[in-house]
Amino acid sequence: MFFASDNSGPVPQAILDTLAEANQGYTLGYGADAMMDEVRQRLRDLFEAPDAAVYLVATGTAANSLALASLVKPFDAIFCAPVAHIEEDECNAPEFYTGGAKLTLTKGADRMTKADLEAAILTQGNRGVHGPRRAAVSITQVTEMGNVYSLEDLRVLCETAHAYDLPVHLDGARFANAIAALDCSPAEMTWKLGVDVAVFGGTKNGLMGVEAVIFFDSDQAQEFEHRRKRGGHLFSKHRYLSAQMAGYLRDDLWLDLARRANAKAARLHRGIAQNPDVRIVNDVTANMIFFTAPRALHDHLQSNGAVYYTSGEEPARGRLVCDWSIADEEIDRFIDLLKAA
Amino acid sequence: MFFASDNSGPVPQAILDTLAEANQGYTLGYGADAMMDEVRQRLRDLFEAPDAAVYLVATGTAANSLALASLVKPFDAIFCAPVAHIEEDECNAPEFYTGGAKLTLTKGADRMTKADLEAAILTQGNRGVHGPRRAAVSITQVTEMGNVYSLEDLRVLCETAHAYDLPVHLDGARFANAIAALDCSPAEMTWKLGVDVAVFGGTKNGLMGVEAVIFFDSDQAQEFEHRRKRGGHLFSKHRYLSAQMAGYLRDDLWLDLARRANAKAARLHRGIAQNPDVRIVNDVTANMIFFTAPRALHDHLQSNGAVYYTSGEEPARGRLVCDWSIADEEIDRFIDLLKAA
Amino acid sequence: MFFASDNSGPVPQAILDTLAEANQGYTLGYGADAMMDEVRQRLRDLFEAPDAAVYLVATGTAANSLALASLVKPFDAIFCAPVAHIEEDECNAPEFYTGGAKLTLTKGADRMTKADLEAAILTQGNRGVHGPRRAAVSITQVTEMGNVYSLEDLRVLCETAHAYDLPVHLDGARFANAIAALDCSPAEMTWKLGVDVAVFGGTKNGLMGVEAVIFFDSDQAQEFEHRRKRGGHLFSKHRYLSAQMAGYLRDDLWLDLARRANAKAARLHRGIAQNPDVRIVNDVTANMIFFTAPRALHDHLQSNGAVYYTSGEEPARGRLVCDWSIADEEIDRFIDLLKAA
């Protein structure tokens, strides 16, 4: 009953197979491999963006930080939600890669609203050379609290950002789960709404460690390659990143895996939502469930084999994340364990 | 006839097998996987350093830059050879990770001498708060020009560095090739001579992309984990780095691969050294051959299928690098092609 | 009727005289001037801290940023109030000098409380290598909103910081005004309460541009000199900084100027507090008054010669800052103008 994270499961056999396929003979390094050509083309097709600039890196922190560093200057401010991964879980990597830009947090906890964003922008914008210059907005989809912005939500946020000439970065560590939840196309969730740079995550959805960074206006990407190299994120044997992403894109594996993970979460949700001791605190449409329950109940579940994170006091909050690979039997065991408690 | 680089060949089947072995069930991320325990123990045993701090990252640039950043401050100087990878081929990554430390280049081209090092140290040390503080020495073994420092060479350099209280970083992108060339133990080539931090490279010797950073005094490593995370180099699915390194260490695969690569270079060396148009310019004991030849000869070889880098004017310099995987037949074809020219 | 800022008035004649006194013959640069010896001794005596490390820089932003950079690492967090000068008015200088450390804002607007500080510390401390490491607390005295922490307030904040092993930085741009308001000694407001590094500001209290940075534990200062030079803040003709500070310290000029400024603000306060259209929103014990009033009233005052900043909507907030040099007549004109409105 492993619900700790979607970064803890195995990768599908198809990915191992594509790695083996790539593991033939000699190829030039640093992204000049033939499989990267396939990946580039597939991503441009998938996003309906024939001119997009497309790059691969191995971690989400690198993807986000490098993308943001391409958008802002060291004396700038980036607007994001207080629970954003870039703020809470990247150990100042965005500050590192941007040369010291400031993350300015919107009020409110998880889903940023137009009002929150506009308030933050207006506050930051009044101090001329004394304060940081406002420069970019970062939105996380699926959010860290397991919520999914509607397309309309995103459209309004992008519109607000652009009204102040701020480009929009989309942290898509769970991009595929959001697409599966919204049943829309990647283009509909990104550039058609105004997203300027998107991270198309693979690591949390079945890859060993690959994220694509996609600039819809390739002019904004011109320094990305230098920044990636300078950060130590350009792989000499790049083909093994390409191979993972190629396997992910072929036959819509990325979407299958996300649908599977979301379906697992829905099954789990159905099984626990009626429990009187449990209160679900997010909208479960992707692959994460946040719920509060008495600490004693968490203890009971965890001591009987359920693995997940909890935080806070009474009632404590639990986070259940469904990896694409979790078996229905494990989910049902959890449900039964809860019912029996 | 692919001699362009040792970062361009396939990985051995054993590595794919270990990846498949690691690809089972759930495991905690970020280095808390069981296979990392195996790796840590194996590296400590191999280096006869039971207290060493051991970390994995995916690229050599990250390994070098993070190791150096643990040793120096932003207002410091690092001494290295002018052709060092950290100077020439990492796009200012050392400056980035150290916060702006300066690489101070020794005179001379490839193998640093005690006199060169001491001259550089003395020059840099005379300006108090005005100049950078001298802080570390970086040595590359095998050198970028394909030479191998003797143990005595290294001992003298370490002694010189320590005489000025400077710790020593060893860039070991081709660490295994040097061990194979010198027929010594990893301990004999590192801490027994005074090396403080070594990069034990895997990527250029058969892995997809893994380097171990080994601090012999674990106190010097205390901030490495934060710096690695901040650089975006901590893998959530760390097991796939662990697995590669585990496969590399089991049954001395690392040494077998290096011996194989070195033997290939020796075969190639024997076959071309007598050619009157060719002048070998390095001591070929590891897996690289640098030679000069008329530009027309290079053109002939390259247009007939030999892949390698050349530089400079007449005579132009060629670099032949033997990957562990290069077939004897390819080597012999190259030799024959040269003879026939 | 100039109440825009205490950085906009002239310097006392005594400072010009000390500059002229310093302007004799030759002296070594970079802080090796004899007047710096006097300054160092006077500051150590004034702070009853015979071993303190004492440095001069020309701007408050440099003083704060360099002091913080001596306390924290790039992957760390600094706790401060949301209106802190280091957060709002230094254009990411603290992030620049610390190499990208994060400013983590406490809740609440101006005077930080123990509860706010502890909540921020606890939140930031839970994420191991993923989040920034908590590293320092920065307190501003006088606050940006014109309030003065009591000694007991400061003691509790320092105690809270130290309970988590966090050193305390005191931004004392208006240090002298706080001393004058509290009628205590510099030692009583700093190290006796637990302050580790204090900025003893001169620029806002009558100097052309000099701030002293005082480390009570000189071990924490060991890199300050390199950082100051690296930041371009080491003056070659340092004697002209020393001279200003010497003139400021002789005959308690610093305290006289601050008492004068505070007395001006008290006079202004008495004159406007009873006005029915005006609401004073800070505790006026130092040299700043924040008040709300109808926008039309502000317009009337400003169009009749009162110079001060306003912000916000109806009622709008005004900020009146009394420089040491403002004439009583100007204050009375403002009071009369307000009464007549």
Next chain:
Amino acid sequence: MFFASDNSGPVPQAILDTLAEANQGYTLGYGADAMMDEVRQRLRDLFEAPDAAVYLVATGTAANSLALASLVKPFDAIFCAPVAHIEEDECNAPEFYTGGAKLTLTKGADRMTKADLEAAILTQGNRGVHGPRRAAVSITQVTEMGNVYSLEDLRVLCETAHAYDLPVHLDGARFANAIAALDCSPAEMTWKLGVDVAVFGGTKNGLMGVEAVIFFDSDQAQEFEHRRKRGGHLFSKHRYLSAQMAGYLRDDLWLDLARRANAKAARLHRGIAQNPDVRIVNDVTANMIFFTAPRALHDHLQSNGAVYYTSGEEPARGRLVCDWSIADEEIDRFIDLLKAA
């Protein structure tokens, strides 16, 4: 007999007078003072550059670093001579302000030649994303070794830089001394030759601490103001920088002071050049003399009251710098002392 540096003498009375003149009443801070308007206009007139962007900072290190940071990116290389102040005497400030750009040193010691510059450029330019991108050339006039580039020398260097699309920064800490030596106009020594950004130094020529940074194409300066603030180099009481520079520009004081200093050096030069134990090693046209002499002779001079720096072994090198304020009597005493030795 103080010849240690031109940063160790007093400032002319005219500067104290202008400070006193500026010290009247209230004025807005941060460069919005009226005297800055005068300075801006005077500098534009002096440089025959009506659209130039003009800024003041207090130190040469800040001026150089901020100017370079406006020209290059963190993954870039700046070409300079090995003895350049930015390389040797700024404690990694250029690396700090540029975010880690690399200083690539030309061969040769002092005056950069076209061949040296071109060789460095070509070497740095061959590695694509692996090496730093070449981005700017920095030239020091007067050089650190007391030589003065001819206008033709400078023209050729600028032409070479521009042939590779590299902008040119002129470190003019002793700008005025060079103008006096060459008897040309500031425009003739800068933009008419191709200089893009010049530092017009005041500190080494009689000011307390002010340097002007002049961008001839104001587009290149657009981020300077943010960078200056972020570096803590924007003075709130900016009028005291403006006043110094205004006093310096009025009645050509800057040129008078430089002519005086150069004349002092010429007098000293004439007096010592014939001494058989002395060998002058630079072209003495500005205000510095470098000479070699037996160590015993240096000891004799220094123990009899001559203050200057020496370095190296037998014969040791001495540096004599003439401040504008040095008295002829002091020079003659030095000459006599040498003759008597």
